[in-house]
Amino acid sequence: MSAATFQGAADTEPRRWRFGPLWLAAPGLAFLTVFFVVPVARLLGLSVQDLDAGTWSGEHYARIVDTSVYFRVLLGTFRISGLTALLSLLFGYPLAYWLAQLPERTRGKAVLFVMVPFWTSYLVKTFAWMVILGQKGVINQILAGTGLPSLPLLHNEFGVMAGMVHAMLPLAVLTMLPVMTTIDRRLVDAAGTLGASPVNSFWLVYFQLSLPGVAAAGLLTFISSLGFFIVPALLGGPQQTMLAQLIIAQIQEMLNWAFAGALSTFMLVAALVTCWVYDRMFGLSTLSGEGSGRAGSAQGRLRAAGMRLLAALAKGSTTLGGAAGRVVGPRAMAWLLPLYSAAVIVFLVAPALVVVPIAFTSSPFLDFPPPGYSLNWFRVYFESDVWVGATVRSFGVAFATAILATVVAGLAALALARSTSRWRGAIFAFFLAPMIVPRIVFAVGLFYLFAQIGLVATDIGLVIGHTVLALPFAFIAISAVVKGHDWRLDQAAATLGANRFKTLMLVTVPLIRGGLVAAFLFAFITSFDELSVAIFVGGGVKTTLPKQMWDDMILQLNPTLAAVSFVVFVIVMALLLIAERLRRPAR
Amino acid sequence: MLATHGTAQSIQSRSAAPVAAPKLQVDDLTKRYGSFTALQPTRLDVPAGEFLTLLGPSGSGKTTLLQMICGLVEPSGGRILIDGKDETRTPVHKRDIGLVFQHYALFPHLTVAENIGFPLRMRGMAAAEVEARTRGALDMVHLGHLGGRFPKELSGGQQQRVALARCFVYQPSIILMDEPLGALDKKLREHMQQEIKRLHRETGATIVYVTHDQEEALAMSDRICLMNHARIEQIGTPHEIYARPKTAFAADFIGVSNIFRGRVQRDAHGTPVLVTSDGSFRLTGEALPDQDEASLVVRPEQLDLDGEGDNEVSGEVVDTVYAGSETRVLVALGGGTTVTVRLRRGLAPPLPGDRVAVRWRAEAGVLVS
Amino acid sequence: MRKTSGFSMNRRSLMKGAAGIALGASLPAGLLRPASAAATQITVADPGGPYSPAFRKAFYDPFEKATGIKVINVAREAEPTAQFKAIVETKSYTWDVCTLTLSARDILNKQNLLEPLNFTAADVPGLMPEALTPLWMGTDVYSTILGYRADKFAANAPQSWADFWNVEKFPGRRSLRKNPIDTLEQALLADGVPLDKLYPLDVERAFKSLDRIKSHIDVWWTGGAQSSQLLQSGEVDMIALWNARAQAAIDGGAPVKISWNQGLYSIEGWGIPKGNPRADAARQFIKFCADAARQAVFTEVLAYGPTNLDAYKSIPKERAVALPTFEANLKTMAIAKEDWWSVNRAKMNERFNAWILG
Structure with missing residues (x-):
């Protein structure tokens, strides 16, 4: 009712935003066009040029089609990404559900645990998994201690899934959580009074209402997984070859950029098709946690089939739950969810738990448990100008990236929330595009652009490159909050004499602070853990922390990496606790 | 209708035992959250087919009581009996109760028809029957053509009707309504009041209705249960509550009341009077003992500006309020009280500043402690 | 300049469009130093990690002392060819010398991205014959x-x-x-x-x-x-x-x-990005690295064989056995x-x- 009234009021007053709200998205659009579309398009363009003859050529695409290996690797990439997304949802959903029903303060603290994997570098996390899952690893040592045979946990699909799900789970949970917290719990009560058992209430009401969040988390984790290469390379076997690995090999080893461009285009098209299918089914706007805009038109068979499926699920879980309840008793059943959530959180923090003792080891290897303890590796770290310099630069670049990305994405999110333009969907998709393009392709393209405008080997160049990569995440985080913003409050501020800028700073920004903080954190960590742009744009001159870690691992892994991770972790946790304080609305 | 009387332990003793067990019995039901008491031990009987309203200001405990009856809130003590059977520990979905929520709580992902069919499907009813009953319910609330729409595509009034249909469709033996009309404008609210009354008549359901709107309570209820400060203040028919309030709160909360506060004494003839700052007024009926603090309640329509009456007090007209069907005159008395007088039909309203005499018959006053 | 020129062509057309702004800032800000033959500083891209201190001790510091030309070292990737190509094609010479494997050398050579060294085996006595080509000189095996x-x-x-x-x-x-x-x-x-x-x-x-x-x-x-x-x-x-x-x-x-x-x-060695304005200083540096005594120094830290076999004269036996070019090891390999x-x-x-x- 009230929303309808408000919209009516807005319609009669169309000139409130003099330039139309979409203009707020202009800085973001311009930024992405110059620093993303141009460099990527030029590199991809190589794939259709025949440079000898100066004409168009389809030879590289013909090679992809002729050689089945690329198609098979693409299928494998999709299978691994799909499985990662599926498992992230499966493990993440109960955790998000549990978090959603916690009181707000407790939830804020519990979410910090969920975010722990974010603050450990991909490289370090991956090596931690090697330490945990290896033939002589933590788990197999425990099994051997109890006389059980060792399990093959590494260099196979299981190892890859452990590493990838671990990396993607926080993203899945943090995407689903805002949707779940806004579900009206009274609807579940209502289902109860109408005769639905708790199981039925969950499947037929709560679960359906949380579906937009589930779908968004599924797409985000899937798309992000497509570009993985370090984790599958180190934790997987030959079957877990990802297309990104082949693209990187073409760019760096074979120096065949035209073919790399063709492979990237191949992957890009596949990802875009996925997005298109998603858009047909759920609507892209659900990525920001918006309820499905397609409910009205979803009258088809799909919906009916979905309903039947959920009813069957409800029936199945009633039977299952009943049986389980009889076995373990109702008291234990009540503990099931917290226990499950605790187990998932243990999974999330496990690598960090391994990294901490290794940081204090006296051994030159990543032995676990350490044979003795010392502060050697901290000394190595703090006495090295290169390490400390890289740390300072990484924090600085990440901070600048976070601010830039939050401002640009914030303006764009405001623009789209207020706009009714038919370009909305297209602009939304455009802001998500940097997620889909393989980073190495973007990084090489960006190097050429920066070489022309003098930004190679500069901190500004790093910030710009990282901002492009961080924009989609920042944009999604802010959009999710902005859509729930009550614009009448802005109108009220205007009637009370605030100009547009003051309204923004004094009313809008404080009210969407939660989203802004989330966007800031996402952007910060995107930059902080970025390697491809750091390699190319940094040029080895401006070394960031991931780049320095990468360089340090030439001959062997040494515990300096763990010591660095520990220091970073402590700094970040302190920052996070401060952020959590800021994030809480001053009620 | 009044086979039994609801009671709040301190106010009134229970009348003779009921002939049959009431539909709903609330027995010393209590709810505490830590040191905060949301509902003091409360007793209440509701006979089958009755329309009972829980009326009171916000925080008076009426919604807590309602939620305990349907099973959404677990009581800290006491029992709930439905048809004489103890249902205190029965989970919400197994109680044969319907609840209409304050903001309707329609499932946004289901169509109107699916919303209404939901409770039927939960009861394992065959698809064909679900459809037939749903259609019947839709027709009953005059929404037969909107079954395929989603709730957000309906107006507030239409959503309210869907909520009602969803509740009535499975014929629960008790229907609870939690301020169901709160979000509607006045005109629509009055219309929906009639709709609910009609549904009540047609189905014979037992209804417990929560509202803070006293006019709504008076218009709809068989009985009103007036609540304040987490307990029952008074229970009775609308007329009883209006005409014979038992406390100053009851008098003040329901309708417009003129309240004179003072002390009970005897005049020269031995007749009980209430001595107030505005004068001494004659009392009738079983008066309270002498010297007790008390309040005299007189409704505006009992006061007269130039009619008969054995109590009289003079004052100055402050304002006249025209309200269409009637005109009210506000008169400031010498002792500082301002009374509201309903002007008798046909009389010309006095002007502000006029001196007038206000009179009423002693029987029209109600003395409350 | 055949297949490699795809980007440069694009670059030129884009620069026309971007006009003066791009031109005015076409040199990386951090790299503004004299681009003359008398370079006072060169940037060397080595593999990073333990290489950097080992090479500094063996090559960089002695070279600075001998010539007065300062050596800045940066870490390059395991596969530096992509960056190498980008550096040459955009003419933003962030590196003046870079370590290249044989395969990297051949790939870059095929795309004409390497600068000639302009010295012969006679200039570097004692060097393994496989360790010198006109465009590249091997330093370690x-x-x-x-x-x-x-x-x-x-x-x-x-x-x-x-x-x-x-x-x-x-x-x-x-x-x-x-x-x-x-x-x-x-x-x-x-x-x-x-x-x-x-x-x-x-x-x-x-x-x-x-x-x-x-x-x-x-x-x-x-x-x-x-x-x-x-x-x-x-x-x-x-x-x-x-x-x-x-x-x-x-x-x-x-x-x-x-x-x-x-x-x-296999052999790792130095190459110079084609067209480098500091190529003379870079050549001077590379020739310097052929010295047997200098090569012996990096083997203290790195278990790689010197390409100048005379280096074994100053390498202790217990270390020498761990190096690929130690005679006993080398003869069992190909x-x-x-x-x-x-x-x-x-x-x-x-x-x-x-x-x-x-």
Whole structure:
């Protein structure tokens, strides 16, 4: 009712935003066009040029089609990404559900645990998994201690899934959580009074209402997984070859950029098709946690089939739950969810738990448990100008990236929330595009652009490159909050004499602070853990922390990496606790 | 209708035992959250087919009581009996109760028809029957053509009707309504009041209705249960509550009341009077003992500006309020009280500043402690 | 300037459009230094990690002292060719000298991205003949060898690729590199092809040989640090890896041994990005690095063989035995022939990737 009234009021007053709200998205659009579309398009363009003859050529695409290996690797990439997304949802959903029903303060603290994997570098996390899952690893040592045979946990699909799900789970949970917290719990009560058992209430009401969040988390984790290469390379076997690995090999080893461009285009098209299918089914706007805009038109068979499926699920879980309840008793059943959530959180923090003792080891290897303890590796770290310099630069670049990305994405999110333009969907998709393009392709393209405008080997160049990569995440985080913003409050501020800028700073920004903080954190960590742009744009001159870690691992892994991770972790946790304080609305 | 009387332990003793067990019995039901008491031990009987309203200001405990009856809130003590059977520990979905929520709580992902069919499907009813009953319910609330729409595509009034249909469709033996009309404008609210009354008549359901709107309570209820400060203040028919309030709160909360506060004494003839700052007024009926603090309640329509009456007090007209069907005159008395007088039909309203005499018959006053 | 010019052409057309703004800022801000022949500073891209301090001690500091030209070192990637190409094509010379493997040298040479060195073998006496071409000079030799766990194979250790392939006689967990380079050679050696008759590779025979060992390979490694971690942690018992990675595990005290027999060695060395304005100083630096005494210094830290064999005169014996170009080691090994690979690499990569997927 009230929303309808408000919209009516807005319609009669169309000139409130003099330039139309979409203009707020202009800085973001311009930024992405110059620093993303141009460099990527030029590199991809190589794939259709025949440079000898100066004409168009389809030879590289013909090679992809002729050689089945690329198609098979693409299928494998999709299978691994799909499985990662599926498992992230499966493990993440109960955790998000549990978090959603916690009181707000407790939830804020519990979410910090969920975010722990974010603050450990991909490289370090991956090596931690090697330490945990290896033939002589933590788990197999425990099994051997109890006389059980060792399990093959590494260099196979299981190892890859452990590493990838671990990396993607926080993203899945943090995407689903805002949707779940806004579900009206009274609807579940209502289902109860109408005769639905708790199981039925969950499947037929709560679960359906949380579906937009589930779908968004599924797409985000899937798309992000497509570009993985370090984790599958180190934790997987030959079957877990990802297309990104082949693209990187073409760019760096074979120096065949035209073919790399063709492979990237191949992957890009596949990802875009996925997005298109998603858009047909759920609507892209659900990525920001918006309820499905397609409910009205979803009258088809799909919906009916979905309903039947959920009813069957409800029936199945009633039977299952009943049986389980009889076995373990109702008291234990009540503990099931917290226990499950605790187990998932243990999974999330496990690598960090391994990294901490290794940081204090006296051994030159990543032995676990350490044979003795010392502060050697901290000394190595703090006495090295290169390490400390890289740390300072990484924090600085990440901070600048976070601010830039939050401002640009914030303006764009405001623009789209207020706009009714038919370009909305297209602009939304455009802001998500940097997620889909393989980073190495973007990084090489960006190097050429920066070489022309003098930004190679500069901190500004790093910030710009990282901002492009961080924009989609920042944009999604802010959009999710902005859509729930009550614009009448802005109108009220205007009637009370605030100009547009003051309204923004004094009313809008404080009210969407939660989203802004989330966007800031996402952007910060995107930059902080970025390697491809750091390699190319940094040029080895401006070394960031991931780049320095990468360089340090030439001959062997040494515990300096763990010591660095520990220091970073402590700094970040302190920052996070401060952020959590800021994030809480001053009620 | 009044086979039994609801009671709040301190106010009134229970009348003779009921002939049959009431539909709903609330027995010393209590709810505490830590040191905060949301509902003091409360007793209440509701006979089958009755329309009972829980009326009171916000925080008076009426919604807590309602939620305990349907099973959404677990009581800290006491029992709930439905048809004489103890249902205190029965989970919400197994109680044969319907609840209409304050903001309707329609499932946004289901169509109107699916919303209404939901409770039927939960009861394992065959698809064909679900459809037939749903259609019947839709027709009953005059929404037969909107079954395929989603709730957000309906107006507030239409959503309210869907909520009602969803509740009535499975014929629960008790229907609870939690301020169901709160979000509607006045005109629509009055219309929906009639709709609910009609549904009540047609189905014979037992209804417990929560509202803070006293006019709504008076218009709809068989009985009103007036609540304040987490307990029952008074229970009775609308007329009883209006005409014979038992406390100053009851008098003040329901309708417009003129309240004179003072002390009970005897005049020269031995007749009980209430001595107030505005004068001494004659009392009738079983008066309270002498010297007790008390309040005299007189409704505006009992006061007269130039009619008969054995109590009289003079004052100055402050304002006249025209309200269409009637005109009210506000008169400031010498002792500082301002009374509201309903002007008798046909009389010309006095002007502000006029001196007038206000009179009423002693029987029209109600003395409350 | 054939295939490589695609980007430059684009660049020119874009620069026309971007007009003065781009031109005005076309030199990276941090790199504004005199681009004349009398350079006072050069930037050297080395592999980073332990290389940087070793090379500084062996080459950078002595060079600074000898010439007054300052050496800035940065870490390059394991595969620096993409950056190298980008540097040349955009003419933003962030690097003046870069370490290149033989394969990187050939790939860059094919795309005409390397600057000539302008000196001959006579200028650098004592250098291995394979270590000098007109565009590149080798500084260190590394070798792909067979590493194994000494605790697993105490008495009877695998000493050849045939032993590695022999799963009955040498049971244990095995690992090979997920790359056709070296792996095809090892498969042929295991199948009985003599070390000096490897090239041109009999590809069919190699893949047939690989078929036999495939199901016994527990880990296909992809990164150098991963290979040393696998061996050091005991994740696998025998592995084909680069000698310095195995040496790192040995130096750290892990029970690991190296079998040099049938090893395949290769050379890393310096190259200059084509068109570099400081090429003269870079050439001066490269020539400086051929010195035997200087090369002996980096072997203190890095287990790589000097390309100037005179260096062994000043290397202690116990260290010398751990280096690929030590006489006893070198004579059991052969050089991996880069000319065969530069022709066949793309095809072999594709075939290997398809083969490994099953």
